[in-house]
Amino acid sequence: MRTVKLPVHLALIMDGNGRWATRRLRPRAYGHKAGVQNMFRICGHAFHLGVRIVTVFALSAENLSRPQEELDELFDLFRTFFDKKKEKLLELNAKIHVIGDLSALPSDVQVSMRALEEETGGNTNALLNICVNYGARQDVLQAVNKAVSLGRFVDDESFHALLLTAGVPDPDLIIRTGNEMRLSNFLLYQAAYAELYFSSKMWPEFSRRDLEKALVDFSSRNRRFGGLRSKE
Numbered sequence: 001m002r003t004v005k006l007p008v009h010l011a012l013i014m015d016g017n018g019r020w021a022t023r024r025l026r027p028r029a030y031g032h033k034a035g036v037q038n039m040f041r042i043c044g045h046a047f048h049l050g051v052r053i054v055t056v057f058a059l060s061a062e063n064l065s066r067p068q069e070e071l072d073e074l075f076d077l078f079r080t081f082f083d084k085k086k087e088k089l090l091e092l093n094a095k096i097h098v099i100g101d102l103s104a105l106p107s108d109v110q111v112s113m114r115a116l117e118e119e120t121g122g123n124t125n126a127l128l129n130i131c132v133n134y135g136a137r138q139d140v141l142q143a144v145n146k147a148v149s150l151g152r153f154v155d156d157e158s159f160h161a162l163l164l165t166a167g168v169p170d171p172d173l174i175i176r177t178g179n180e181m182r183l184s185n186f187l188l189y190q191a192a193y194a195e196l197y198f199s200s201k202m203w204p205e206f207s208r209r210d211l212e213k214a215l216v217d218f219s220s221r222n223r224r225f226g227g228l229r230s231k232e
Helices: 017-023 028-049 068-084 107-119 136-150 156-160 208-219
Strands: 009-013 053-060 095-099 127-134 173-176 195-198
Touching (some): 017 028, 028 053, 028 208, 068 107, 127 136
Parallel strands (some): 009 053, 009 173, 173 195
């Protein structure tokens, strides 16, 4: 890939796993497994190119309303990759941070996720945020309630410190696959000035070359953050 200006923080809405599997006459669980495997490929490539922070939307708060059978399959997938095959995550050489309300997950899954956070806590090469049972509105509400409980007014900086992404810079680029063009309750406050890129490809078929194409597109954009170009 030619030299481009990379985002410091890349966020991924990995949509289309179930539809990808259904089109191949396979169960949705097959698509979720393929999606996790592709997450490793794409995150690893992003870090290799020089992106320092990647945040992935692994399970939304709204996803918990899906049929229990599908949720059980997702939880089994978490067990596999956070415990039995955690070496895949360790190979990324990134600090792993799980964001969201884990209380709704099986206790053994919670333990595996927290253990991996501890095991990778010393990694400084890159940061991988995995959003599980996460919702942006819920994040904002808990931050507001925390501010109220502390009895103080907040500005933008102090409010950021109350969010689940505290200490992490806002995303520069958000990529969504699956031919959908919305944020679906993902990082809404943090995405105020993020660049958005939508791909018609389902997540399991989103390739390293597709990522590079999105990064080149990002590099060509003029980010003014509400201001004007120097000659405007």
